[in-house]
Amino acid sequence: GAVVSQHPSRVICKSGTSVKIECRSLDFQATTMFWYRQFPKQSLMLMATSNEGSKATYEQGVEKDKFLINHASLTLSTLTVTSAHPEDSSFYICSAPRSDSDYEQYFGPGTRLTVT
Amino acid sequence: AQSVTQLGSHVSVSEGALVLLRCNYSSSVPPYLFWYVQYPNQGLQLLLKYTSAATLVKGINGFEAEFKKSETSFHLTKPSAHMSDAAEYFCAVTASGNTPLVFGKGTRLSVIA
Numbered sequence: 001g002a003v004v005s006q007h008p009s010r011v012i013c014k015s016g017t018s019v020k021i022e023c024r025s026l027d028f029q030a031t032t033m034f035w036y037r038q039f040p041k042q043s044l045m046l047m048a049t050s051n052e053g054s055k056a057t058y059e060q061g062v063e064k065d066k067f068l069i070n071h072a073s074l075t076l077s078t079l080t081v082t083s084a085h086p087e088d089s090s091f092y093i094c095s096a097p098r099s100d101s102d103y104e105q106y107f108g109p110g111t112r113l114t115v116t
Numbered sequence: 117a118q119s120v121t122q123l124g125s126h127v128s129v130s131e132g133a134l135v136l137l138r139c140n141y142s143s144s145v146p147p148y149l150f151w152y153v154q155y156p157n158q159g160l161q162l163l164l165k166y167t168s169a170a171t172l173v174k175g176i177n178g179f180e181a182e183f184k185k186s187e188t189s190f191h192l193t194k195p196s197a198h199m200s201d202a203a204e205y206f207c208a209v210t211a212s213g214n215t216p217l218v219f220g221k222g223t224r225l226s227v228i229a
Contacts, residue, residue: 034216043206043219044160093159097214102167104213107152109159 003027004096006108013084013115021079021111023050023094029074030096034105035067038091047092050077084115118143118209122220130228135194137223139181139207142188149190150208150217151181160206166190167213177201202227 007022023033031052036044048069049057056069068080081088093110123138141147148167152160164175171183181192190207204224208217 032214036216043221044217046216046218049216095217099214102213104162104165105210105217107160107162112157 003098004094004106004108006092006094006111008111009109010112011114013113015085015115016083018080018082019084019113021081021092021094021113023077023079023096023108025075025096025098025106028096028098028100030077030098031074033071033077033094033096035069035077035079036093036095038093038110044093047079050094052077081113084113086115089113089115118147118211118218120207120209120218120220122205122207122223124223125221126224126226128226128228129197131199132196135179135192135197135201135225137192137205137207137225139190139192139220140188141190141207141209143209143211145211148210148213149181149183150210151175151179151190151192152206152208154204154206154222156203163192163205197225197227199227199229201225 005024013019033050035047037047038044047062050069050071052071058064071077091110094108095105097105119142121140150165151163163179164173166173166183174180179194204222206222207220210217
């Protein structure tokens with residue numbers, strides 16, 4: 001069964017509003033989680049590394065004030081897209097490495113964000 | 117820095133034919149290598165991984181890949197394609213299990229009846 005979940009799976013929001021996406025590790029603790037973004041017909045690009053109890057690390061070109069990441073517990077990281085615009089429409093996927101399986105990374109099922 | 121190059125954005129094979137999807141990597145440290153499959157509007161499914169053990173790695177659904185350090189390659193193969201194999205395939209590399217993956221651009225596999 002799934003070991004990493006994401007919620008919601010799909011969300012449609014109006015331009016200018018904020019959207020929160022949750023990523024949960026279901027049966028293991030994850031001090032680190034990764035957030036990726038995938039535009040249509042493109043590959044996955046790392047947006048940021050979420051660290052439990054500390055600030056996230058953002059990749060070059062990703063606005064930290066626009067994509068707020070909170071890793072408040074060992075099983076939950078959230079990504080909030082603030083003041084969303086149509087160009088933020090994308091497929092957002094999180095992953096979490098699992099220490100008891102040689103740090104194999106488990107991916108969530110993804111969240112399809114559409115900004116109208 | 118690490119990178120992955122997938123040769124061929126689109127590969128088309130006949131049902132029952134050999135599938136070969138190419139992946140070359142660049143890494144300054146011994147790499148961990150992965151192949152994932154993605155069906156439309158779905159997440160990623162791990163096919164197989166190489167983490168410095170056996171160089172020939174067997175995965176799910178009849179897929180396998182061979183790590184060749186001298187060629188910096190990790191090509192994915194399947195002896196006989198099935199219609200259900202039609203999907204997008206991504207090769208990925210990382211330096212260790214606890215670091216993010218770097219993905220290739222992906223190869224779309226089409227299977228012709």
